Amino acid sequence: MGLGAYVLWGALPIYFRALEPAGPVEIVAQRAAWSLVFCLGILAFTAGLRTLRPVLREPRTLGLVALAGTFIVANWLVYIYGVDTGRTIDAALGYFINPIATVLLAVVVLRERLRPAQWVACGLGVVAVAVIAVGYGELPWISLCLAGCFGLYGLVKNRIGRTVDALPGLAAETAVLFPAAVGYLVYLEAMGAGTFGDGAQHSLLLVLSGPITASPLLLFSAAARRLPLSVIGMLQYAAPLLQLAVGVLLFHEPMPPERLAGFVIVWVAIAVLTVDGLRNRQRLARRTA
Structure with a gap:
């Protein structure tokens, strides 16, 4: 289930390319609208609609859910824009x-103290961005936006806590976004700029963006309850590795030396973080044994 989730996430660039000529904003709106429909359908089928009531009735939780929805939509928009403009590797x-x-958000927002290895990893991340920026003459803004938006999304979800499960959480997030998403889609159709209805296959692919969005999350949620956190941490790199392979091998995006050097530095930073996390977990386990 864990591998299934990350393989689906890793293959998303292929799916979004198949949604052309729909633009990034239209795809995001369709994705939000059909995700809500799909989530509500699953909740109704499993008699889980009642799990939405505490989320929608509690003002603080609802506010955090709305904020999480804003960050994830920004993430979706930048990601789809990157894929559509031939920057899957940056994504x-x-x-x-x-x-x-x-890790940086934990320091800045939560005032957590980092271990030396974590500082080293953060420094390597900055060096990697600098190498790519110097090589290209501009910041890899798509990469930074995606990392920032998803990091903030994770931070907000952390503040919500474990009281909201994955499926009702996604349903609540998309419910908050649903009016704006449908309003935008109606506007597109009224202006004659929408692509829904431009062929049965294209329309079906747009509808399926809902299940395609929710299914990996459900698989991940199920896997996370059964696997150690260290295994989940290792699995998370399967998705960007697949995205990188899709960008290079299928979309034939360039991988010049400066971009490759940036990736190698980031991979070293990830290795430092992973080894430090495993060692820290072992130390904690010995203390509590």
């Missing part, structure tokens, strides 16, 4: 950088 880099961004 993959963003998800490699994400663990480093999460």
